Amino acid sequence: MHLIFLGTGGSWPCKEYNVPAIAVKIGSEILLFDCGEGTQRQFMISKFSFMQVSKIFISHFHGDHFLGLPGLVQSMNLNNRTADLAIYGPKGTIKTISTLLDLGYFSAGFKIDLYELNDNARVNFDKYYVGAFSVDHDVPTLGYVLQERTRAGKFNLDKAKALDIPPGPFYRKLQQGKTITVSGRVITPDKVLGSPRPGRKLVYSGDTRPCDAVIKNAKSANVLIHDACLDSTLEQKAHIYGHSTARQAAEVAKKAKVKMLFLIHHSPRYNDLTILEEEAKEVFKRSIAAYDFLEYQIKHAK
Amino acid sequence: MHLIFLGTGGSWPCKEYNVPAIAVKIGSEILLFDCGEGTQRQFMISKFSFMQVSKIFISHFHGDHFLGLPGLVQSMNLNNRTADLAIYGPKGTIKTISTLLDLGYFSAGFKIDLYELNDNARVNFDKYYVGAFSVDHDVPTLGYVLQERTRAGKFNLDKAKALDIPPGPFYRKLQQGKTITVSGRVITPDKVLGSPRPGRKLVYSGDTRPCDAVIKNAKSANVLIHDACLDSTLEQKAHIYGHSTARQAAEVAKKAKVKMLFLIHHSPRYNDLTILEEEAKEVFKRSIAAYDFLEYQIKHAK
Numbered sequence: 001m002h003l004i005f006l007g008t009g010g011s012w013p014c015k016e017y018n019v020p021a022i023a024v025k026i027g028s029e030i031l032l033f034d035c036g037e038g039t040q041r042q043f044m045i046s047k048f049s050f051m052q053v054s055k056i057f058i059s060h061f062h063g064d065h066f067l068g069l070p071g072l073v074q075s076m077n078l079n080n081r082t083a084d085l086a087i088y089g090p091k092g093t094i095k096t097i098s099t100l101l102d103l104g105y106f107s108a109g110f111k112i113d114l115y116e117l118n119d120n121a122r123v124n125f126d127k128y129y130v131g132a133f134s135v136d137h138d139v140p141t142l143g144y145v146l147q148e149r150t151r152a153g154k155f156n157l158d159k160a161k162a163l164d165i166p167p168g169p170f171y172r173k174l175q176q177g178k179t180i181t182v183s184g185r186v187i188t189p190d191k192v193l194g195s196p197r198p199g200r201k202l203v204y205s206g207d208t209r210p211c212d213a214v215i216k217n218a219k220s221a222n223v224l225i226h227d228a229c230l231d232s233t234l235e236q237k238a239h240i241y242g243h244s245t246a247r248q249a250a251e252v253a254k255k256a257k258v259k260m261l262f263l264i265h266h267s268p269r270y271n272d273l274t275i276l277e278e279e280a281k282e283v284f285k286r287s288i289a290a291y292d293f294l295e296y297q298i299k300h301a302k
Numbered sequence: 303m304h305l306i307f308l309g310t311g312g313s314w315p316c317k318e319y320n321v322p323a324i325a326v327k328i329g330s331e332i333l334l335f336d337c338g339e340g341t342q343r344q345f346m347i348s349k350f351s352f353m354q355v356s357k358i359f360i361s362h363f364h365g366d367h368f369l370g371l372p373g374l375v376q377s378m379n380l381n382n383r384t385a386d387l388a389i390y391g392p393k394g395t396i397k398t399i400s401t402l403l404d405l406g407y408f409s410a411g412f413k414i415d416l417y418e419l420n421d422n423a424r425v426n427f428d429k430y431y432v433g434a435f436s437v438d439h440d441v442p443t444l445g446y447v448l449q450e451r452t453r454a455g456k457f458n459l460d461k462a463k464a465l466d467i468p469p470g471p472f473y474r475k476l477q478q479g480k481t482i483t484v485s486g487r488v489i490t491p492d493k494v495l496g497s498p499r500p501g502r503k504l505v506y507s508g509d510t511r512p513c514d515a516v517i518k519n520a521k522s523a524n525v526l527i528h529d530a531c532l533d534s535t536l537e538q539k540a541h542i543y544g545h546s547t548a549r550q551a552a553e554v555a556k557k558a559k560v561k562m563l564f565l566i567h568h569s570p571r572y573n574d575l576t577i578l579e580e581e582a583k584e585v586f587k588r589s590i591a592a593y594d595f596l597e598y599q600i601k602h603a604k
Contacts, residue, residue, distance in 0.1 A: 012373075013373075014343075015343075037339055037342070038340040040339070041320065041339075044316055061406030063405075063406055067339075071339040079314075103401060104365055105441045139407045
């Protein structure tokens, strides 16, 4: 699970930071969380290819979070994409995005499916699911949980040898969690597999005031990416506009006991993010003020 | 008249070049020709302020020419713009742009007027006019002429003194082209003014195959900005997609007897523009392959 921040500013872009877009490579596909204007060009500057994007999750319909969609989709088309694309978002997604993708002289040569998600919706895929939850912004906004599925424990070769299991298909079946019968002996997978390995978990808050929904959904996440629009001296302003300060984001991270916090949606007033990162670190040490093109490898717990 | 290229690539952006946007500062206002995705951020990187943009002229409704509009307008709004904004374009402008500006949770706090221009339309302003003309692309597309009005000749102080005209209001009236009466003597402005000074002229071709409409409208222009999507080895491909090669752009410039040619809308395949500029220069010496943030001061003829 490889994370790359393609846009970490908010409200409007600035010279230093583009508007929100967070790409997560998981296997051979990329999931994209939000798609601000200019995301396709951020992809081109990064080492990731936008052609690998399989699913896009939009948090809400403020321009800085979705106006990069038509350009991205049109460039996918000009690059001869044939694979389907799924776009998820809150109420209004189908109308807003179908209108947006239909403007001017354009029709996509590949299938685009639009889905509206409610609070607590869950979309299931083979190796992970994505959960949506309502957060506390000034328009309907979703946060997202990307939860990898629990994987079987590690195969213990010594145990398999001790049990006299012949190498080959029997090993594979046990690894797949299947019970086998060897020379009349029934062997269950738990005899050769370690404890199940919990999947990795990434949570994106969307734009939000500090709220219990993020704390609840981000519980023990490997990574929480949280709105940190302003610093604490501007807490009242952050509240009025439906955002969080860096300190508040850190308090959420601490309560949720996440492993790592990334702050995003910095107001364009900060061309130096030190003030935001430092106030977050006072509350929660493992805080990083994310900047464009920052990469992070989310590893399995050992 | 100060020209800055904010985006010089075409079809889709690349690492080196953004999609088309050409800003022309004339007096205290900026006219913007096309507004591809990411134009607001290009403004932020440039020394121009997007708050000074008074009029936007869209050539056509392929995404790379207009998808920067909603982000630009929303950021104008977030920066508390109160001045009106006028947006001009071909048939379809009112529907397309009003839909685009109405998406998501947004309504502008300033007045935006949308105008559809026909072939040979002319929009008149105090110090200049903008003419529109149809070009040869694969969807309805306009080229634009920005023509500064002829200004009165230079005031000749020696002649005024020789005619015994008292300095002050009389001078100003003569400079404004008004006839005055001094101690019973009628003095017409031509007695103290040099020859009228022709206004500067800038022409933007939009996306187009080489065509007579550009040659006719660009006649003797100070600057022609012309589609040069591909090099001559790909002339057939350029034709199929409604574009020009750099050589064809130069041939148009030569026939129109312009003073300076800027090539734009380079295909993303060229990260080095030398091949385009060199083939244009073989036909028309004063050719420049424009790159993002290139600036050019359009001076009056001496």
